[in-house]
Amino acid sequence: MISEILSVSLIATTISFTAPLILAALGGLVADKSGVPNVAIEGMIYLGGIVAIIVCFFTGDPWIATFVTAAIGALLSYILGLICVKEAGDVVIGGFSINFICWGLAPTLSLMIFGSKGMTPMVSGFPPIRVSIIEEVGALKEILSQTPLTYLTFLILILLYILMNKTKFGKHVIASGLDPFVADTQGVDVFKVRYLALMISGVLAAIAGAEYSLGIIHRWSLGLSAGRGFIAIAAYLFGRRRPLETTGACFLFGFLEALSIRLRQVLGWMHGATEITQMLPLILTIIILGIVGKGEFMKFAKPYRRE
Amino acid sequence: MELREIFEKSWYPLFSAILGFVIGISLVILLGINPLKVMAILIISLSSRMALSEIAVAFPACLFCALSFLLTFRSGIFNFGTPGQYVLGALCSTIFGILFDYHPLINIPLALLSGFLGGALWALPAAFLKWRRNINEVITTLLLSFTAPIFGIYIVKLPGIKDPTRVNIIASLPVNESAKLPSLMPGVGVNSSLLLALIAAILVYILLWKTRIGVRIRATGLNPMAARYHGIDTDRVMFMTFLLSGGLAGLGGACYILGTAHAYYARTFIGLSGYGLSGIVAAFIGGVHPVGSIFSALFFSTLMVSGLMLNIKAKVPVDYVVLIQGVILAFVAMPLLIRGALKRLGGIK
Numbered sequence: 101m102i103s104e105i106l107s108v109s110l111i112a113t114t115i116s117f118t119a120p121l122i123l124a125a126l127g128g129l130v131a132d133k134s135g136v137p138n139v140a141i142e143g144m145i146y147l148g149g150i151v152a153i154i155v156c157f158f159t160g161d162p163w164i165a166t167f168v169t170a171a172i173g174a175l176l177s178y179i180l181g182l183i184c185v186k187e188a189g190d191v192v193i194g195g196f197s198i199n200f201i202c203w204g205l206a207p208t209l210s211l212m213i214f215g216s217k218g219m220t221p222m223v224s225g226f227p228p229i230r231v232s233i234i235e236e237v238g239a240l241k242e243i244l245s246q247t248p249l250t251y252l253t254f255l256i257l258i259l260l261y262i263l264m265n266k267t268k269f270g271k272h273v274i275a276s277g278l279d280p281f282v283a284d285t286q287g288v289d290v291f292k293v294r295y296l297a298l299m300i301s302g303v304l305a306a307i308a309g310a311e312y313s314l315g316i317i318h319r320w321s322l323g324l325s326a327g328r329g330f331i332a333i334a335a336y337l338f339g340r341r342r343p344l345e346t347t348g349a350c351f352l353f354g355f356l357e358a359l360s361i362r363l364r365q366v367l368g369w370m371h372g373a374t375e376i377t378q379m380l381p382l383i384l385t386i387i388i389l390g391i392v393g394k395g396e397f398m399k400f401a402k403p404y405r406r407e
Numbered sequence: 408m409e410l411r412e413i414f415e416k417s418w419y420p421l422f423s424a425i426l427g428f429v430i431g432i433s434l435v436i437l438l439g440i441n442p443l444k445v446m447a448i449l450i451i452s453l454s455s456r457m458a459l460s461e462i463a464v465a466f467p468a469c470l471f472c473a474l475s476f477l478l479t480f481r482s483g484i485f486n487f488g489t490p491g492q493y494v495l496g497a498l499c500s501t502i503f504g505i506l507f508d509y510h511p512l513i514n515i516p517l518a519l520l521s522g523f524l525g526g527a528l529w530a531l532p533a534a535f536l537k538w539r540r541n542i543n544e545v546i547t548t549l550l551l552s553f554t555a556p557i558f559g560i561y562i563v564k565l566p567g568i569k570d571p572t573r574v575n576i577i578a579s580l581p582v583n584e585s586a587k588l589p590s591l592m593p594g595v596g597v598n599s600s601l602l603l604a605l606i607a608a609i610l611v612y613i614l615l616w617k618t619r620i621g622v623r624i625r626a627t628g629l630n631p632m633a634a635r636y637h638g639i640d641t642d643r644v645m646f647m648t649f650l651l652s653g654g655l656a657g658l659g660g661a662c663y664i665l666g667t668a669h670a671y672y673a674r675t676f677i678g679l680s681g682y683g684l685s686g687i688v689a690a691f692i693g694g695v696h697p698v699g700s701i702f703s704a705l706f707f708s709t710l711m712v713s714g715l716m717l718n719i720k721a722k723v724p725v726d727y728v729v730l731i732q733g734v735i736l737a738f739v740a741m742p743l744l745i746r747g748a749l750k751r752l753g754g755i756k
Binding site: 139142179183184187188189190192193194196197198199200201202203204205206207208211212217322326327330331333334337371372375376378379382383385386389390405 | 438485487532536540542543545546547549550551552553554557558560561564565677684687688691723724726727728729730731732733734735736737739740741742743744
């Protein structure tokens, strides 16, 4: 049975489930570093998922769908910025207002457009890339046959690393997160930096939603995000707010997700296997947080207001 | 004195509630529906007898969740696990109601207690991790909230609890007659959970403002450092408040099952939707105060029922209500904006 679970497709599934988590978590990390944690990642994934499906359903082009989704993510995080940066609102309450809006809007859109609240029709979405050179090597072929968005994710990962470590903007983000008052007096436009950081996070979270809906399940359903936005936040908290560790944490959580899907296929005959395997990643995330997390780094930053 | 203070402070939440409601309703334009028509439907349908009894049913659950959220908020914790604790309360009281059949005088309190314990149990991991490891409770409570409905489906599917006669939907057996809450007005659906919720609100008020424990809770929320210097074990206070809060949300679920639904229908407990979320917003709009929450819970249960009415009459999905709540919450998060607007309107500082 163990050999049934630990197969090549487990690695492939791990990668395809890790990619959106990396996007959401690293986006959240950028926002968090700038001093405004984005608690609305969950909602943005949720709404991004359905927007991608709607656009793809009507235009038939997954790339247009991805761009529109990214724009929606930017818009949502701009609103979040209005609340949490401009008006210096509480990040948790402000983030949750966006979450609520997304939780309300997504089923509404699904019902108004497709006539079903719980699920949209299937959309072809992104076909997996076929790597022709290594056609013969079975295992590698399966692992590498990911959607273009997954490949894009790893490209974004590198770009994000350069942005945060090699550019002025990255330093400004960290400065305005460490001490907004000092950063402000040193000529860093804290508000603009925070807006931009939030928008990076929003765009990436929305693309993560598109990755789930267009790349993995090819439709939107009520349980599309099912806490994955918060798993992403847990990932960067677990990764001690460092990019490399966060990526590692994403691989761990992505693996848990893939494992639970694999277990569902293997243990399908058992009573309640679906439910147990659905709960597994969530519960394990809590346990992992409990084991490794401690201390002050779990705190969310306070909003900054110019006196 | 105390009451005056609430109403003075309630200008901000009230204003943000009205503003959020109007903007939320206006956003139906985006869905191609005339907002004026929606308002007209709301006013007409809400005056019907059926709507009133629905509100009376929704109100206790909403109030319990609001009380649950505000209690932890007063001690400086965001308990976003309210939806999950609500589900667990409903689940545990259902199980008790199915398995046990004592005299109603014993059975009803025990069924409610099991709901309370269920809610507290679901708050326990988050509370423990907050206490021992200082883990951010927003993340843990939410992960638990997402787990709860799935857990509910798992339990309800078990033999002995699942109703074998219902093939199409996942539902539990109905609870025993002895566990059902007595009805206050037969035929309308108004049951004694209404009284229970009001009593709970008063008890929470007394706990927070008239007892020593309340002083400790509020001191912990206002300034944990100072509270610690005064010899208050803030971690323990947070832990106990967290459990109590979970229990209150669980009671809300128990009231819903024992008073209205009489069985656990898995489809009413999907995701985070439902009274748990409304309760969170209601707590904010009520000025994070038990007495204020009574009024705001009334408002939000009305809003939820109006969502049902809109769904029937104007084809606006029920979930649209969550969006309106989100807009209201957005204005709650911006007290400075509201204060500025009120100042410009004149008078109120």
